[in-house]
Amino acid sequence: MKSVAVLTTIIALAAGHGIVTTPPARTVGDAFKAACGEQPFNNQKGDPYGNQQQLEQNAASQKDFNATSCQFFMCKGYQLADNTANVQKFTAGQTIEMKVDIRAPHTGDCNVSVIDLGTNTVIGTPMIEFQNYASTSTGVAKNNTDFQITMPDVAGQCGEAGKCAVQWWWDSREADQTYMSCIDFTMA
Template sequence: MHLSATALLGLVASANAHGIVTKPATRTPGDATAAVCGQTMVNFYKQDNTSYPEALMRAHGLDKDYNAAKCNLYLCRGYQFADNTANVQSYKPGDVVEMDVYIRIPHKGYANVSVVDTTTNTVIGTPLIDWPNNYAATLTPPANQTKFSVTIPALGDRCTTAGTCVLQWYWLGQGQTYESCVDFTTPKTASAKMFKA
């Protein structure tokens, strides 16, 4: 089922909360996302890039092209790396990454930023920053919830290939899930060389 522009705008207007990372550049949907998630899903997020998957599903926004095995709505909203190869960041362990978040409609919830292995949808290590409660609980969220920094940890060789790792901002509250993903790579670790005396 495809949603009309009017239906999409109506759904956007009735939503309870919205948010997205605006810095660094995050994944956005394109042709590769449409191929596995459906054009209806892409249209939905292009109408409002701060929306969330639960609203998409309530709007019956998953069309015949939706492939659950390839489009995980709870990993970077399902946005595919192939649409985002031009936005891969290069970080080294210890680099400080400045992040900006736009909270259009706040509501109380839990949030964090983690390094996520996209091949398994698992967090590597522990969150780099987290707000265990009261995230965006006020009409004007505190500055440290919308402008903050995270430090890239030592990741070995886990994130040397583009598309395998993201910094994922995750916000959950009132049954609404928000995710923004920053693709990045880290350099390969130098192998120890053996020399004969």
Template sequence: MHSQILSLAFATLAVGHGIITSPTARSAGAAMEAVCGQQVTNNLQSNEYGDIQQLIQIGSSQQDFDPASCDVSLCKGLQFDDNTANIQNFTAGQVVPIKIDLQAKHTGTANVSIVDTASNTMISKQLIYFPVYASTATDIPKNQTQFNITIPDVSSQCNTAGACVVQWWWDSRESNQTYMSCIDFSMT
């Protein structure tokens, strides 16, 4: 019985690992289900902290998963249409406080950047970069979970909501897991 409780506690810790909690990040909904399928969407609705490798694994066995439309390498496949109520309006030079909730550590690298959603490419230099992130060898420094970014002038690329996101990206080669969260915004 004792080992079952210990196993359950470990499984609970391993369920999810990290997301942006402020500003409001993208979440799953009906538009995601239409392209990513019910099982992948259900997984993210019950565990928004999960990694993209898990989503690919789940999706690959589902008939309603369309990997061409559900690009989990962009915002975990979370769709803009499910998140239109959470669009931020940023200005060039604005300092934006970011809060991350990390539930488990896996040594890796992390960055925050602005990504063009049509091409899934960065359109400016990284806004912040952590060469060693969430190290299993140390406590997590506060500046890895609460930090500021300065929004560059991307008004020509990001003047329409949905064209760009602020993306937090954490890649752990130690665990072969990648986590991300996206904040929808426009700049006018």
């Protein structure tokens, strides 16, 4: 039994790529499991670093997967209901420290934006953008994993939890994989 647990851990670490660690980003829980199914839940519980495309591929064949309630293209399908204790309170102009853990680099583009969770659209423009992000040829630059963003004034749209999120979005065309993390917040 121990060898199965060790093997599962090794596979999860090998598959892992990147997530936001600060501020606290959404994680999986019972609401994700109910919305997305048992297999995606187990996959993300074991390896939250994985990519959106793998989630979609693995979930598509599962009988308990519901694409209407589980939208992997928005916050990887992670649900606010599992993360109410992590909702941040930001103010317009506030500087936010961001930390990202990248376990396996893939050259791509990255941005951090405020998204409208009702429409899955970016509000305004990205707060920060990177080209040549997590480069496989030059290595992961320090500013790819430790940087700051300045919050725009989105109080009118983001006054209550579940309306908006700060989304870290990393797309690697080199690997044909997309990674994302969402930080729920309110702004008064």
